[in-house]
Amino acid sequence: MDGQSQTGGTLLTVEDLAVSFSTPYGTVRAVDGVSLQVQRGRALGLVGESGSGKTVLARSIMRLLPRRGVDTTGRVFLDGIDLTVRSPKQMRAVWGSRLSMVFQDPMTSLNPVLKIGQQVAESLRQHRQMSRHDSRELAIKLLDAVGIPEPAQILGRYPHSLSGGMRQRVTIAIALSCDPVLLMADEPTTALDVTVQDQILDLLQEQQHARDMGMVLITHDLGVVANRTDDIAVMYAGQIVEQGPTPVVFAHTKSPYTSALLQSVPRIDNPPHSRLEVIRGRPPSLLNPPSGCRFAPRCLRAQERCSAELPPLTPGPEPGHLFRCWYPVDAPSVPLESSTTRSA
Amino acid sequence: MVRNALLGMIIKRLGRLVVLMFLVTLATTWMLNLVPGSPAVILAGPSATPSVIAAINKKYGFNESVLVQYWHWLSRVFHGDLGRSYQTQQTVTQALSQRVPVSLELTIMAGLIALIIAVPTALYTGYRAGSFADRVVDGVTSSFISIPGFLAGILLAYLLAVKVHVFPAIGWQSLSKNPARNFRTAVLPVVSLSLPLIAIFQRVLRADVIATLQQDYILLARSKGLPTWKILFRHALKPSSFSLLTIAGVAIGGLIGNAVIIEQVYSLPGLGSLLVSSILSKDLVMVQAVIAIIALVYLVLNLLVDIAYTALDPRVAAQ
Numbered sequence A: 001m002d003g004q005s006q007t008g009g010t011l012l013t014v015e016d017l018a019v020s021f022s023t024p025y026g027t028v029r030a031v032d033g034v035s036l037q038v039q040r041g042r043a044l045g046l047v048g049e050s051g052s053g054k055t056v057l058a059r060s061i062m063r064l065l066p067r068r069g070v071d072t073t074g075r076v077f078l079d080g081i082d083l084t085v086r087s088p089k090q091m092r093a094v095w096g097s098r099l100s101m102v103f104q105d106p107m108t109s110l111n112p113v114l115k116i117g118q119q120v121a122e123s124l125r126q127h128r129q130m131s132r133h134d135s136r137e138l139a140i141k142l143l144d145a146v147g148i149p150e151p152a153q154i155l156g157r158y159p160h161s162l163s164g165g166m167r168q169r170v171t172i173a174i175a176l177s178c179d180p181v182l183l184m185a186d187e188p189t190t191a192l193d194v195t196v197q198d199q200i201l202d203l204l205q206e207q208q209h210a211r212d213m214g215m216v217l218i219t220h221d222l223g224v225v226a227n228r229t230d231d232i233a234v235m236y237a238g239q240i241v242e243q244g245p246t247p248v249v250f251a252h253t254k255s256p257y258t259s260a261l262l263q264s265v266p267r268i269d270n271p272p273h274s275r276l277e278v279i280r281g282r283p284p285s286l287l288n289p290p291s292g293c294r295f296a297p298r299c300l301r302a303q304e305r306c307s308a309e310l311p312p313l314t315p316g317p318e319p320g321h322l323f324r325c326w327y328p329v330d331a332p333s334v335p336l337e338s339s340t341t342r343s344a
Numbered sequence B: 001m002v003r004n005a006l007l008g009m010i011i012k013r014l015g016r017l018v019v020l021m022f023l024v025t026l027a028t029t030w031m032l033n034l035v036p037g038s039p040a041v042i043l044a045g046p047s048a049t050p051s052v053i054a055a056i057n058k059k060y061g062f063n064e065s066v067l068v069q070y071w072h073w074l075s076r077v078f079h080g081d082l083g084r085s086y087q088t089q090q091t092v093t094q095a096l097s098q099r100v101p102v103s104l105e106l107t108i109m110a111g112l113i114a115l116i117i118a119v120p121t122a123l124y125t126g127y128r129a130g131s132f133a134d135r136v137v138d139g140v141t142s143s144f145i146s147i148p149g150f151l152a153g154i155l156l157a158y159l160l161a162v163k164v165h166v167f168p169a170i171g172w173q174s175l176s177k178n179p180a181r182n183f184r185t186a187v188l189p190v191v192s193l194s195l196p197l198i199a200i201f202q203r204v205l206r207a208d209v210i211a212t213l214q215q216d217y218i219l220l221a222r223s224k225g226l227p228t229w230k231i232l233f234r235h236a237l238k239p240s241s242f243s244l245l246t247i248a249g250v251a252i253g254g255l256i257g258n259a260v261i262i263e264q265v266y267s268l269p270g271l272g273s274l275l276v277s278s279i280l281s282k283d284l285v286m287v288q289a290v291i292a293i294i295a296l297v298y299l300v301l302n303l304l305v306d307i308a309y310t311a312l313d314p315r316v317a318a319q
Helices: A054-062 A088-094 A116-127 A132-145 A164-176 A193-209 A222-226 A246-252 A256-263 A305-307 B003-033 B040-045 B050-060 B066-078 B092-125 B132-146 B148-162 B179-213 B214-221 B229-241 B241-256 B259-265 B271-280 B286-314 B316-318
Strands: A010-021 A027-039 A043-047 A070-078 A098-102 A182-186 A214-219 A232-238 A237-246
Touching: A010 A054, A010 A214, A010 B214, A027 A043, A027 A054, A027 A070, A027 A232, A027 A237, A043 A054, A043 A132, A043 B286, A054 A070, A054 A098, A054 A214, A098 A164, A098 B214, A116 A132, A116 A193, A132 A164, A164 A193, A182 A193, A193 A214, A214 A222, A222 A246, A222 A256, A232 A246, A232 A256, A237 A246, A237 A256, B003 B066, B003 B271, B003 B286, B040 B050, B040 B148, B092 B132, B092 B179, B092 B229, B092 B241, B092 B271, B092 B286, B132 B179, B132 B271, B148 B179, B179 B229, B179 B241, B179 B259, B229 B241, B241 B271, B259 B271, B271 B286, B286 B316
Parallel strands: A043 A214, A043 A232, A098 A182, A182 A214
Antiparallel strands: A010 A027, A010 A070, A232 A237
């Protein structure tokens, strides 16, 4: 493959990915024609409300969704290799070694009946054919690298004796163990204490830079991705509504949905007791998505055309910036700065 | 710390086991007194005179109160004397030393074979729930459960011993005397006993495996690129085994005394048939001993199950 050795270039290409689930009530289109790219060594923030399809998108990129009742179309290229045509056995060679994942809830994502050491060393033994001794040594180094004190002692412990933050560090160590080229982090801090969230995000960012690794950081919090990602894709009801380089999306927000999300982030410089803006209503059912723009029923700027015709992804004036709106927001909305606090 | 907690648990359970053994044997003595009909009448035969019956009653203490009878029995047991059968005059110890090994052998082999077959089958059918293979296994296990044990026993004996002379249907030899012969005669009864166990174990474990496979840590294990068999055996089996373990303790323990029908079909000298014949002939001292043995096996087995819980789940040990 070309681009295998160079640092720049495209690492992950997702082309027109769509995922639908057969349910007793009908077909649910959880992901609807998503295309995106992650550059080598760069971080993409995937932002959206609960139920917007972020997790399904991430798992379908990894091909970790169950096969039965799930229909996936589109293409996913990792390093130029089409993952969608790979056999389960070929995927196993990719999982954990080139492509790995950090899950949302560290309280449930570690096996309660296996020792930490075994769970960390497992990938090493699987993909690197390491001996018991070598994998143990490397596991200690990995745990140390993710900021776990007394790693040698932790190896012999079971997950229930560790705090949530420590457990998430362990799952990050597992994900990083075989030096993946791409890390998918699915809301890695949502289940953690607020005080720990920053530490975990810092750790991810630090490791991503140190390893020159691509990362997809999934979150419902724009504050999380503001300073930690190079690009952003905002999802709503299974579709991307706005994407582009992070500074551009923040400084030249075009989609009313992104704008509304930004307004609903609590800010330090808000006067005390001021009301927090919220987006009224709920995301639409993906069983019968509204025709036209899916955000139209909740959008304050919606006009007649919005509920009739689905706006296409349109390029903005800045390079790489795409948005899906007939009547985009033009005023620069919220400036990108560190005043966006990170909430849960 | 964990090891000490485990040791403390075992000591506590052993104490409870002793108390339970006292209660079980006392209850047996009491229940046997409630059974209608006098053992002395049966012993003396239909034509015995009242004076003979009175003499027998006096000799064996049948007229004493339950507590006194129990006390007599207990004090003899502590001197290593389990008594002598009223019927055959054989000592109970001798009878047990012939019967217990047979029943233990059948029980252990049937339990092991059931686990060896049920565990991989349950893991596979749980992993492929709803598939053709799963439905076939479901049908087979349904029939294993619904076919009565004696029918399966007779059927197997007819097909494999009478029609095709693969295994003998009768002619049990003890393991110490003739191991090869013993093994050949054990096959059919062990298979008959293990069929319903296989079905129960497979069903219980399959249901728990399906639930376990939904867990996040299984998805994480998949995202590590582990092969399916490692995910099933290493990641899914242990957390899914709790119900199986509980059921296995009860079901395997049940075999020791409840294998009467299979013992009859294959004319095996086991505990079950000894118990039934002793009850029918009001051979109280024999019944007492057999029930004590059965209770002991049950209690020990369930103690082992409790110990296994802590081995399965570190959180149990930590409590």
